Amino acid sequence: MRVNVVAGLALALLGCSREQELSLADCAAVRVRVERAFTRDALEADRASGGERHTRMLRDEERRIGDGFAMRCKERVGERVAVSELECLGRAEAIEDVLACRR
Numbered sequence: 001m002r003v004n005v006v007a008g009l010a011l012a013l014l015g016c017s018r019e020q021e022l023s024l025a026d027c028a029a030v031r032v033r034v035e036r037a038f039t040r041d042a043l044e045a046d047r048a049s050g051g052e053r054h055t056r057m058l059r060d061e062e063r064r065i066g067d068g069f070a071m072r073c074k075e076r077v078g079e080r081v082a083v084s085e086l087e088c089l090g091r092a093e094a095i096e097d098v099l100a101c102r103r
Helices: 002-012 024-048 055-074 083-091 095-100
Strands: 019-021 080-082
Touching: 019 083, 024 055, 024 083, 024 095, 080 083, 083 095
Parallel strands: none
Antiparallel strands: 019 080
16 A cells, blocks of 8 residues: 555655646656565565565566556646656665655
């Protein structure tokens, strides 16, 4: 559930201040950052619990999140989005970073 909130938030953030037209390249770049952020946090939590057996499941979930984000983002291609939000999302390395982009 939190993952859907993060993907939705990443899309919702694409909206204020200095703007540019959202492109497929923007969607692809943010998708990669959201997937990496999820994977980093999930693998860190998995290692902290002492398990490596969940790695494949986590990678499958990463792909599902990325696919869902990409689909919703492509629907918004051509809309005006905040450059600052794209830049922030482009630097995100963890889910916390993605969430911080809205502050």
